[in-house]
Amino acid sequence: MQVNTDAKPYDTINVTPMLDLAYVLLVVFILMTTASVQGLNISMPKPSNKPSTEKHELKIVQVMPDGGVLLNGVGVSLAELETQLSAAKARDAQMSVAIKGDARTQYASVVAVIDLCNKLGVNMGLVTSRIGT
Template structure:
């Protein structure tokens, strides 16, 4: 008959409780990170099945790499853009604004244009995109 010696040290540590705690902390971190994401509220146009025969004015606002803005190819400041969009809205309430941002343009410039269009309550707004590599 063999007697076991209880004074012998353990040769392994049970890490299961530590892993459980790590997984719980990871889940909490993921939930808290995704819960704080905020965005812009935009009313996107809905497609219709019939083509429109109405012709409305279109303004293309482009934000360039240095933060400068162009409207239909002409340089413009944010204050001038506001006055011209107000004048265009007075002429044709259903005119369209297309916002085009250069790939290296500061995002704050694009957001400033979106905020201006929202403040002026212009309904027909589009974001111009291009294919990758063009």
Template sequence: MQVQDETKPYDSINVTPMLDLAYVLLVVFILMTTASVQGLSINMPKPSNKPSTEKHELKVVQVMPGGALLLNGVPVTATQLESELVQAKQRDPKMSVAIKGDARSQYAQVVTVIDLCNKLEVSMGLVTAKIGT
């Protein structure tokens, strides 16, 4: 019995696997571009190069891990905090509040302080720290 060795060169290249890959990449691209995450639109303030010469009152509110509130280092309740902020705003309408939330504190307490500042129409900022400091 004789085995015939028929080694002919290919006349054409099979492009089916390449087209399958192209279609898969096209579908992935379409899905990734249309499934973009919707977020909030926020207008961030622009930094100023000149230092401010105006001095306004600053209150620091700390939210402790147990939910306790400190106003400039003094323990206060939520109602005391509100009355202190109202009095401070009457003295200086452009006063501001810095909110320091401990990493172990409940987020609901921080939101309560933010809501209070929004209700009183007081400018506020959240104090953050770099990781590792």
């Protein structure tokens, strides 16, 4: 075996692998600290255990794909819907409206019904179905 006596000794250290490791550790540290900070703490209200004995009127408004509106299964125009909802609100101030919008319905038709309920000051909710059903 022959020894190379002409070879110079290394006078510098290659720091590239060390810097790569430092950058990877820095990225992991940044990701872990931001992941633990994200999220909101929300205090949800607890349901009451006593059943509600109050009975209030519920109107079901369906918005069809063609833009037509049904009130409890009967076709009405927006003007007739406003008249009937205001009459129902006069009878029962706590009445509610459930709005069912077909998946193929234009968004503007559903928004028109929501705006009408907001204008009348009626309690309302949007009815949805579970995914896959």
